[in-house]
Amino acid sequence: MLKNDLFLKALKGETVAxxxxxxxxxxxxxxxxxxxxxxxxxxxxxxQTPELATAITIMPIDQVGPDAAILFSDILVxxxxxxxxxxxxxxxxxxxxxxxxxxxxxxxxIVPDIDEHLGYVLDAVKMxxxxxxERVPLIGFAGSPWTLLCYAxxxxxxxxxxxxxxxxxxxPELAHALLQKITDTTIAYLKAxxxxxxxxxxxxxxxxxxxxxxxxxxxxxxxxxQIVSALKDDAPVIVFGKGCWFALHEMGRSGAAALGVDxxxxxxxxxxxxxxxxxxxxxFDPARLLxxxxxxxxxxKKMIDEFGKDKYIVNLGHGILPNIPVDHAKAFVDAVKAxxx
Amino acid sequence: MLKNDLFLKALKGETVAxxxxxxxxxxxxxxxxxxxxxxxxxxxxxxQTPELATAITIMPIDQVGPDAAILFSDILVxxxxxxxxxxxxxxxxxxxxxxxxxxxxxxxxIVPDIDEHLGYVLDAVKMxxxxxxERVPLIGFAGSPWTLLCYAxxxxxxxxxxxxxxxxxxxPELAHALLQKITDTTIAYLKAxxxxxxxxxxxxxxxxxxxxxxxxxxxxxxxxxQIVSALKDDAPVIVFGKGCWFALHEMGRSGAAALGVDxxxxxxxxxxxxxxxxxxxxxFDPARLLxxxxxxxxxxKKMIDEFGKDKYIVNLGHGILPNIPVDHAKAFVDAVKAxxx
Numbered sequence: 034m035l036k037n038d039l040f041l042k043a044l045k046g047e048t049v050a051x052x053x054x055x056x057x058x059x060x061x062x063x064x065x066x067x068x069x070x071x072x073x074x075x076x077x078x079x080x081q082t083p084e085l086a087t088a089i090t091i092m093p094i095d096q097v098g099p100d101a102a103i104l105f106s107d108i109l110v111x112x113x114x115x116x117x118x119x120x121x122x123x124x125x126x127x128x129x130x131x132x133x134x135x136x137x138x139x140x141x142x143i144v145p146d147i148d149e150h151l152g153y154v155l156d157a158v159k160m161x162x163x164x165x166x167e168r169v170p171l172i173g174f175a176g177s178p179w180t181l182l183c184y185a186x187x188x189x190x191x192x193x194x195x196x197x198x199x200x201x202x203x204x205p206e207l208a209h210a211l212l213q214k215i216t217d218t219t220i221a222y223l224k225a226x227x228x229x230x231x232x233x234x235x236x237x238x239x240x241x242x243x244x245x246x247x248x249x250x251x252x253x254x255x256x257x258x259q260i261v262s263a264l265k266d267d268a269p270v271i272v273f274g275k276g277c278w279f280a281l282h283e284m285g286r287s288g289a290a291a292l293g294v295d296x297x298x299x300x301x302x303x304x305x306x307x308x309x310x311x312x313x314x315x316x317f318d319p320a321r322l323l324x325x326x327x328x329x330x331x332x333x334k335k336m337i338d339e340f341g342k343d344k345y346i347v348n349l350g351h352g353i354l355p356n357i358p359v360d361h362a363k364a365f366v367d368a369v370k371a372x373x374x
Numbered sequence: 375m376l377k378n379d380l381f382l383k384a385l386k387g388e389t390v391a392x393x394x395x396x397x398x399x400x401x402x403x404x405x406x407x408x409x410x411x412x413x414x415x416x417x418x419x420x421x422q423t424p425e426l427a428t429a430i431t432i433m434p435i436d437q438v439g440p441d442a443a444i445l446f447s448d449i450l451v452x453x454x455x456x457x458x459x460x461x462x463x464x465x466x467x468x469x470x471x472x473x474x475x476x477x478x479x480x481x482x483x484i485v486p487d488i489d490e491h492l493g494y495v496l497d498a499v500k501m502x503x504x505x506x507x508e509r510v511p512l513i514g515f516a517g518s519p520w521t522l523l524c525y526a527x528x529x530x531x532x533x534x535x536x537x538x539x540x541x542x543x544x545x546p547e548l549a550h551a552l553l554q555k556i557t558d559t560t561i562a563y564l565k566a567x568x569x570x571x572x573x574x575x576x577x578x579x580x581x582x583x584x585x586x587x588x589x590x591x592x593x594x595x596x597x598x599x600q601i602v603s604a605l606k607d608d609a610p611v612i613v614f615g616k617g618c619w620f621a622l623h624e625m626g627r628s629g630a631a632a633l634g635v636d637x638x639x640x641x642x643x644x645x646x647x648x649x650x651x652x653x654x655x656x657x658f659d660p661a662r663l664l665x666x667x668x669x670x671x672x673x674x675k676k677m678i679d680e681f682g683k684d685k686y687i688v689n690l691g692h693g694i695l696p697n698i699p700v701d702h703a704k705a706f707v708d709a710v711k712a713x714x715x
Contacts, residue, residue: 192533193660193661193695194661195660195661195664195695195697198659198661198662198664199661199664199697202661202662202664202665202669203664203665203666242638244638244659245637245638245640245659245662245691246638246640247640248659248662276617276638278619278638279638279639279640279643296586297583297585297586297587297617297619297620298620299586299587299588299620302620318539318585318586318589319534319536320534320536320539320540320543321539321543321586321589323536323539323540323543323544324543324544325544328543350586354534354536356536356540
């Protein structure tokens with residue numbers, strides 16, 4: 034039995050004394066202990082070694098105290114498993130040496146056996162659950178098919194992912210075939226993660242906000258909906274689309290347990306757009322953690338007052354920034370724990 | 375007398391046979407003739423030489439045929455005039471060697487005499503108006519104070535402008551002092567541009583969408599409102615805030631003649647959020663110009679049907695991308711000219 038089940042209660046919409054809190058990228062570069070491991074092991078070694086993934090996942094639980102853990106990994110491990118090699122290049126970031134741009138490229142892409150190609154993630158889930166010892170629930174995650182297509186086609190990060198968008202707009206059949214392969218892989222991957230022991234899953238549509246609402250309904254949402262429908266009876270599903278305020282209506286009716294919102298969408302707009310019934314998660318501006326601690330405390334109080342304490346999970350509106358002082362992150366978490374209406 | 379005054383009519387909300395069209399960055403890198411000049415003259419030479427700025431401004435009028443010209447320049451020339459040196463570095467973009475981060479840095483920043491420091495822009499306005507010879511109106515532009523602060527403090531382009539935001543959140547008095555200096559300069563600059571002959575002005579808040587709605591009302595909107603209030607009796611003012619759907623309500627009541635919207639905000643949402651009375655400008659996804667020409671034509675028709683032909687200026691939702699074929703840009707403009715309800 035979980036010692037702290039606030040997060041799962043909020044996902045079910047149950048009444049809580051205070052909302053739960055966690056931070057996207059909480060197991061990340063603002064933590065000195067993470068930086069020490071980063072100096073020793075390269076990016077994918079950290080992802081692919083269950084002992085390292087476990088140690089990194091646990092770090093913020095011990096040091097910052099959120100109400101949920103999220104397994105350390107990366108959305109791009111799914112592309113690697115699909116036979117699309119991904120490297121992590123200094124000062125470039127993700128780098129795909131052979132981006133997918135033709136029918137011949139697509140032919141090479143497989144829907145992999147999860148145990149064979151992503152077994153290390155499943156091992157990390159089991160190892161992390163042992164280490165957590167029921168202290169807090171564990172979240173598993175995946176990127177949205179659209180967001181993974183962005184990297185697979187563009188070949189690297191981009192301000193506007195123009196090559197990826199041009200691919201979709203000029204060769205829509207190929208785009209849909211790639212999106213479906215990613216979707217099939219992601220469903221199998223997340224089902225395996227739930228079986229291995231994660232308590233909830235989150236889908237990250239990091240680049241959904243680059244699409245118009247109409248194109249979002251063509252190239253992103255149908256695939257996210259497939260994943261939500263396939264997973265929702267296995268575990269609660271959280272959908273987070275950065276910049277996707279325009280799709281909160283569809284998301285609210287999808288069967289997802291909760292929706293992430295970024296800081297450009299007020300609590301009032303998010304409740305209105307999502308239909309007012311579903312649990313929401315967010316949306317403190319990550320850069321606002323650079324404010325003096327009293328401002329962080331006041332901001333957290335105001336944010337919870339605006340979202341309401343129920344059907345709400347406190348989080349940032351995107352990943353925590355590398356330059357956030359640990360005591361500011363801790364002040365954020367502690368302010369939630371100290372919340373009184 | 376202007377031979378084509380569709381653009382000015384739309385800014386006044388007058389009935390038109392079809393909406394006017396222009397494209398942000400229409401005098402830009404998708405034009406082979408622009409690339410030929412780019413190979414010969416560096417970025418600020420092109421901005422600071424009235425003959426070059428004029429030639430570049432006219433290029434798309436001759437080659438693509440929009441209903442308005444926009445003076446070739448850059449938002450960062452205002453920072454240069456304020457004694458904040460700006461360089462354009464290969465593969466980095468804008469580069470500010472001495473970013474503004476302390477009271478001592480701020481002390482060095484001046485509110486310049488416009489004739490002395492930006493006279494070359496005023497000369498370019500006069501020369502361009504001669505060259506245009508009343509064919510279409512000429513737009514002058516400036517960056518928003520918030521967007522200029524982003525560059526002045528961060529020192530270069532950034533995904534999240536975290537240093538600039540941290541500066542505002544931790545040293546708000548300094549931030550407001552810098553924003554006010556930029557505002558005072560921008561008002562004098564735009565008034566001088568109008569006096570030199572531009573027919574309308576557009577304010578670009580390229581990074582407004584990085585702020586929460588609450589912080590937008592602190593660090594961006596009050597300064598834009600000052601500029602609109604100071605200019606609106608001199609010339610029609612267009613306010614374009616990328617990602618700023620959440621501020622359309624305030625913008626709609628500001629005295630601006632029109633509001634730019636990006637492609638994440640549907641026509642319906644933009645009309646609703648802005649109050650339904652003000653002229654809107656936008657919002658074709660720039661990457662959608664990579665679609666086959668028949669799709670571009672259908673998309674333009676659908677967009678005008680949704681915005682309505684009146685109180686509407688057709689544009690992209692952000693600047694045209696460098697990799698757009700010229701015939702696709704021309705197909706976009708021609709589709710507007712061929713519009714019938």
